Amino acid sequence: MHYLEAFERSVRVHGDDTAILTDDGRSFTYDEFDRRSTELTNAVTDAVGDSPLAVLTLNGPAAAEAMITGHKRGTPTVQLAFRGTAGELVDMVETAGADALLFDDANADTAVDVIDGADLSVGFHAGSAAVDHPDVVDYEDALDAAAFTLPDRLPADGKTNIFYTSGTTSAPKALAFDGEQMWTGAYQGVMEHGIDQTDLAIVTTPWYHMVTSDAWLYPHWMAGATVLLHEDFDPAEVLELVEDNGATGLLAVPTQLSLLNDVQENAADPYDTSTLSYVRTGGSVVTEELVERTSEFLSEHLYNTYGMTEGGPNFTFAHPSVQDDHPGTIGKESFSWELRVVETAPVTEHPDPEAEVGPGEQGEIIARGPGVPDGYIDNPEAEEKSFFDEWLRTRDVAEVDEDGFLYITDRVDNMFISGGENIYPAEVERAIDGHPAVAETLVFGRDDPEWGKKVTAIVVAEADVDAEELDDFCCKHDGLANYKRPREYVVREEPLPRTDTGTVQRQQAIDRHFD
Structure with a gap:
């Protein structure tokens, strides 16, 4: 149909x-x-x-x-x-x-x-x-x-x-x-x-x-x-709309949910959200604390979901009833999907669909179902990395518990989510590297209570430059959307640590400044 x-x-x-x-x-x-x-x-x-x-x-x-x-x-x-x-x-x-x-x-x-x-x-x-x-x-x-x-x-x-x-x-x-x-x-x-x-x-x-x-x-x-x-999006306006219209459903990413909870918690007369019978979230990790605060201040009917654009409809959903025993889970596969959590493979290789991990172990999620598209438009190199046989690789690492519930724990590559938006460090790094005073850059997501992950940059400078100047450069950069712009900078003179083959040792560099 x-x-x-x-x-x-x-x-x-x-x-x-x-x-x-x-x-x-x-x-x-x-x-x-x-x-x-x-x-x-x-x-x-x-x-x-x-x-x-x-x-x-x-x-x-x-x-x-x-x-x-x-x-x-x-x-x-x-x-x-x-x-x-x-x-x-x-x-x-x-x-x-x-x-x-x-x-x-x-x-x-x-x-x-x-x-x-x-x-x-x-x-x-x-x-x-x-x-x-x-x-x-x-x-x-x-x-x-x-x-x-x-x-x-x-x-x-x-x-x-x-x-x-x-x-x-x-x-x-x-x-x-x-x-x-x-x-x-x-x-x-x-x-x-x-x-x-x-x-x-x-x-x-x-x-x-x-x-x-x-x-x-x-x-x-x-x-x-x-x-x-x-x-x-304005949290107070959303809550007013819920109350005035007797809304039954609400879609909000975790960052938005956190702001909605803040308004309710600090209001002398909280908005009436009792009509909400389903609140859908996803896009970044949903913490146990967020589930508890949402249940207290907004609605007990929180559905955590997980998916990606390449997959069309979401892969999983967690019914509100499972959150007490499985806090933070993304649930299990949804109605049109088959998911497997398999041993991780390098980005340049396809994972083995038969190499499923056991309870308590971590692996990459792969998915197949009728919602998967043919591939990318005019990008065969990327398509080869993501689509193979009937499967779509997510590059998301998940742990499976004894009851089969899934929990996102990491990325196969370095992508992170800030405020519900996917941030790819290489893209931001290339933009900052265009500044004449910059020799090289490392971008990563630093834990943040509001955004989930805050876009953070370690910049190796070969001339005098400070965070304010770098931020102004990023704001004016035509190829870098505002939500990808770093909110925190560390400027250093020494080169980034690398392996013998030239690969940047990301964690070592991060630990040096954010131990």
Whole structure:
């Protein structure tokens, strides 16, 4: 089954019911959602044919409409990270082959740079800000001028969504998914949380993430539920939305959960969150302390989940009932997956699927299931490292307990997660190394109570430079998004320690300054 079929069922059954709410008070029924996404489908197809549509917006109706448009066109919607720089976004758009860009007021300046940098045919502006560009048209005007019925030739038999995940190099990696794979993730989300038409779920995480799209938005629309799109995360505003709307569901990464708990704990009159029957988290390690605080201040119904963009729908989920006996676990494999924890192998080699580790031992998680895409777009070298036979390697190291529950403990390589975002040290290191006073850099994640891991840099200087100057350099770097910027620097003169073969001894260098 394809996701569009599930959405069409929701429109037939729940046409007059509310599909989307916004944090500024707007409301869209399923019939309106359906009509507007069809109009967008026709407007984009009339403008650029079968070329993909890229989208650069905050959480809002235009992003939601574009998600459904990808299914109605059978040509992918390219889900861009609004935290990216113009240079990064141009590369992403070109990799996907997009020829149109949908953007909002918050991203207008960057969008104009992307349109020019990627030489796009048209930009659709969803907002009221003044945008002076000959190839930009007003979003609402474009919808009003478009047909409100889908032509017989659509949808085409193609991909529906393109997601990005940062690789071990500076270039993001693109993955294309089809409607059947998105349906797989959506039904899995419905089953994990028991979502139905009576639910109202808050969306706090960026829509372009796989977890927000395939494990949250798509499942709720499949079930005929309502989603409330929170444009830009603010913990007090989220709690007010929960209370005012009687929200039953909430998606938040651990950093957000921690901030929500802080507001509740310090409030003289805490917000009423008793209606929350499922709170979904993931993206970084969920500590026992976070589970306990969330249960005390927010909801006892915390679902810990684990996945990656390459895998489409999440690999595992831990029902709230297992946290007392298995605190911090990511649970067991979810409904459409087979997982194995096997002996780790170097990044340049494929692990052996038959070499499973026993209880109490650690190994790398590998996964197979119908949600796995064909591979990366135009990146065969990375594809060879991650996809083999039927399996996808995660490079995540996990421990298996006696009851079969999994716990993430490390990475096969050096990636770490800060505030729910993947940080790859090599990318940040290369950016800092571009400073004329820098000889070499080592970047790692240092434990931090708010961010999980704080981006930290050890910099070998060959001229006078301090942390303030390095931070200013990173802020202005076109190829380095702000969330990847180090929050702490150590400047040293002596070279980084290396092995006889030239490999940096990372832990030795880290211990030297952060013992």
